[in-house]
Structure formats: C-alpha cells, structure tokens
Amino acid sequence: MFRTPRPADHTELAGKRALVTGGSRGIGAAIVQRLLDGGASVVTTARTVTDETPSGATFIPGDLSTLAGAQELAANALDRLGGVDIVVNNAGAARTHLGGISAIPDEEWLDALDLNYLSAIRVTHALLPALREAGAGSAIVNISSVAALMPVPPLAHYSAAKAALNAYSKALATELAPAGIRVATIMPGHVLTPGADAINQTFADAMGVSLADITADVPLGRPGDPRDIAETVAYLVSDRAQWVTGVTLTIDGGQLPVI
Ligand SMILES: NC(=O)c1ccc[n+]([C@@H]2O[C@H](COP(=O)([O-])OP(=O)(O)OC[C@H]3O[C@@H](n4cnc5c(N)ncnc54)[C@H](OP(=O)(O)O)[C@@H]3O)[C@@H](O)[C@H]2O)c1
Incomplete structure (x- = not known):
C-alpha cells in the first residue's frame, strides 16, 4: 500500500512552467498532479482526456507519434505557458508480441521508436530554445523503463526504444550542462x-496466472503506485536536485537485480 508522504511544499515549484506528455492517466497524471501540488503551471497532452486527467492542468489533445504531431504539441504548449522550465517526456506505450522477436512486424518497430524514443527527442528539441531562455534551473525528465536493462522478447522493440532513450538522455545532459539545464531519466519497474x-494481462493469460501474480516479485512487497514515480520527478525538477544531471534512476521497489 502506498503511504502518502508529507504534503508537498506548495511553493517549491511556484513560477515554474511545465509540460508533461501523456498526462491523461497513469504515471503521467500523477506527475501532473504532483507538479501542480508543488505550485507549477502545467500543460499536459495525450490523444484523449480521461476522468483521471488532473483538472488543474491545461490539456491539449494530440498525437505524439509523428514529427508534425510532436512539434505542434510543443508549440501549443509553449504558447499556453508563455515559456517552459520543466519538460517531462512521459508518453509511451508497449504492445506485446508473444510469437517471438521475429514476429514483431517492421511497422511496430517503427511505432515503438516513434512513440517511446523519438517523441521525447522531437518535443525536447522543439522546446530547447525556450529552455535555454529559461536557463539554469530548468530541467528535463525522460520516463524510460527497467525494460531497457531487462528486455524480454515480447517487448524487444519497446525495450530497445527505451534503451535508446537512456543513451540520448545522457548525451543531452552532457550538452546542456554548461547552460545549467539538467536532464534525468527514470526507469520505472512495475x-x-x-x-x-x-500488458500484464496479456502475460498473465499466456502464463495461466493472475494479474497480481505478474507483479508479485517486487522485493519491497508491492507494485509501484504512479505517485512513487511522480515524487521522484518532483525531486528531480526541483532545486533539491540542483547538482543532479545525467542520472538514470531505477525506481522499481528493488525489481532490478544488483549486478
Ligand atoms: N506502468 C509501468 O509499469 C511502467 C513501467 C516502466 C515504464 N513505464 C513508462 O511510463 C510511461 C507512462 O506509462 P503508463 O503506465 O502510465 O501508461 P498509460 O497508462 O498507458 O498512459 C500512457 C499515456 O501516454 C499517452 N499516449 C500514448 N500514446 C500516445 C500518443 N501516440 N500520443 C500522445 N500521447 C500518447 C496516453 O494517452 P492516449 O492513449 O490517450 O494518447 C497516456 O496519457 C510510459 O513511457 C511507459 O513506457 C511504465
């Protein structure tokens, strides 16, 4: 059971302008809410708004899986925010293929790269001039996955895209450090x-086990709550992390074995 931490400091992110992609539900919605709780102004995007989408944010509908879509969303977000200090590239999706890696069709490799890797690059690059204008203290967080380090065949394309995102993030952190812009990557587990x-239901059905069985192997005793990731993002974009850049943080309750 997720234990709610001490209430967020409502002034910590006051004056910060944030874009969170994929904030209509799940991890993205929790990140949006946590940044709002910290006092930031937040724009979020997805193809469809849901009941879970935090009402305090401005929602812009759109598809991030193409260059044009990503650039349009970034431009609209910038327009609404009047500048940007925080970018969280969270939108992503995985489609499982149980028939083996070679059964993954070429277009799905491309789809996986477009959404899980290139969308982050496209959004970030469209916003880089504004981030440079915001200058030192601004931050980018890319949401990757432990799948980048623990790839399984049914998710080979997704895992490869997330591994590429990790490499890109590290290079970007190096390039932007002289401007004081920090870049961090989070690899969530379950x-x-x-x-x-x-996704887990597909695995559960194939293995003849329950959905709960799929996430039962987390050493800290429970699967993650979206707020576990959101708290980490809130730290990374705040001045508490002002000497933190280029990191790839595994937030997984201990799932990834120590090697
Ligand atoms: N949950 C996990 O266990 C886990 C583990 C490791 C990594 N992650 C990563 O964490 C991030 C969030 O995952 P989640 O579990 O919260 O997933 P989710 O519940 O499926 O939410 C994904 C979000 O991305 C948006 N999105 C998907 N395709 C999009 C597109 N083409 N254009 C624009 N937005 C799109 C979705 O909205 P629409 O569908 O309406 O567009 C939604 O807002 C992803 O990058 C995922 O890879 C999750």
Missing part, C-alpha cells in the same frame, strides 16, 4: 496503471 495492466 507500476499499476491502465497501460501496464493491459
């Missing part, structure tokens, strides 16, 4: 969200 439930 976090209970609508998207993850759908």
